Amino acid sequence: MIKLLILGPSGSMGKLICKLGLEDGEIEVVAACDVSNIGQKISKLASVEDPNDITVGNVNDLQKIIEETRPDVAIDFTLAKAAEINCKICVKNNIRCVIGTTGLSQDFMEEFEKLVNEYNAPAVISANMATGVNIFFKIASILAAYLADWDIEILEAHHIRKRDNYSGTSLTTAKIICDTLGVEMDDVIKYGRPKGPALRKKGAKNEIGIHCIRAGDIIGDHVVLYAAPGERIELKHQAHSRNCFASGAITAVKFVFKAKEIKIYTTREVLNL
Numbered sequence: 001m002i003k004l005l006i007l008g009p010s011g012s013m014g015k016l017i018c019k020l021g022l023e024d025g026e027i028e029v030v031a032a033c034d035v036s037n038i039g040q041k042i043s044k045l046a047s048v049e050d051p052n053d054i055t056v057g058n059v060n061d062l063q064k065i066i067e068e069t070r071p072d073v074a075i076d077f078t079l080a081k082a083a084e085i086n087c088k089i090c091v092k093n094n095i096r097c098v099i100g101t102t103g104l105s106q107d108f109m110e111e112f113e114k115l116v117n118e119y120n121a122p123a124v125i126s127a128n129m130a131t132g133v134n135i136f137f138k139i140a141s142i143l144a145a146y147l148a149d150w151d152i153e154i155l156e157a158h159h160i161r162k163r164d165n166y167s168g169t170s171l172t173t174a175k176i177i178c179d180t181l182g183v184e185m186d187d188v189i190k191y192g193r194p195k196g197p198a199l200r201k202k203g204a205k206n207e208i209g210i211h212c213i214r215a216g217d218i219i220g221d222h223v224v225l226y227a228a229p230g231e232r233i234e235l236k237h238q239a240h241s242r243n244c245f246a247s248g249a250i251t252a253v254k255f256v257f258k259a260k261e262i263k264i265y266t267t268r269e270v271l272n273l
């Protein structure tokens with residue numbers, strides 16, 4: 001059994017992770033920590049039975065909770081600032097982390113990679129754990145290689161509660177396309193376009209626009225538009241529910257528990273794409 005610690009069980013993703021974790025025969029949820037719903041049973045939050053009757057612990061007591069419950073893997077869907085603190089505590093306790101939280105800083109990524117090696121605790125970090133999105137990344141790269149002379153634009157839409165612009169998934173898509181084209185993101189990416197006269201530079205090697213929409217309860221839409229004079233291709237992924245992310249995260253928990261190489265893995269590696 002994989003002993004799992006859930007960070008952020010009160011959130012939209014956290015509740016689903018609690019549900020899938022509690023229902024999974026290979027996983028034993030041993031602890032859950034948040035800043036809200038402290039003392040509440042996770043079975044109530046997730047509307048499923050919990051043989052261990054776990055309650056939400058105060059994240060300020062994380063070190064003590066880890067020492068009492070000795071998790072193998074921690075899963076984090078919280079806020080970037082919180083994940084950056086809590087996942088460092090976890091890795092320093094040799095816990096293997098699956099981090100779905102987006103908006104992590106470059107400084108954190110560099111420090112966390114060192115900790116992963118120092119404490120022999122491989123991790124999975126992915127801005128989008130859905131299987132379909134990771135196949136979308138692969139196809140986006142293949143199309144970019146064929147259509148390197150075309151114009152490429154990336155569009156993303158999410159619910160109004162989303163805190164980070166632009167989405168981690170759109171930025172990963174941009175990075176993958178830039179790597180395929182052999183250009184640097186900083187040189188070509190245009191984040192939206194301000195009002196007023198301005199011509200777009202022709203061709204994706206010179207400019208790639210990213211545009212974001214925040215409206216209603218959209219779970220997550222991503223489009224890559226490849227256009228040339230007279231024709232265009234649109235590659236589109238739409239998440240219908242958060243289940244695709246949560247089930248991908250549970251797959252990542254099982255993967256990282258067994259992972260031999262000490263490194264930070266992506267979902268593409270988890271899915272062997």
Ligand SMILES: NC(=O)c1ccc[n+]([C@@H]2O[C@H](COP(=O)([O-])OP(=O)(O)OC[C@H]3O[C@@H](n4cnc5c(N)ncnc54)[C@H](O)[C@@H]3O)[C@@H](O)[C@H]2O)c1
Pocket residue numbers: 007008009010011012013014033034035036059077078079080082083086099100101102103126127128129130245
């Ligand atoms: N990687 C993916 O596939 C994927 C998919 C969906 C969402 N996300 C990301 O996951 C994160 C969470 O999304 P959500 O929609 O569940 O958000 P949410 O706002 O519903 O939930 C966030 C949770 O974090 C908790 N929290 C805040 N500070 C905390 C702290 N210091 N310690 C522990 N918990 C704390 C909140 O109380 C809340 O329960 C976001 O960064 C989002 O972009 C990633």
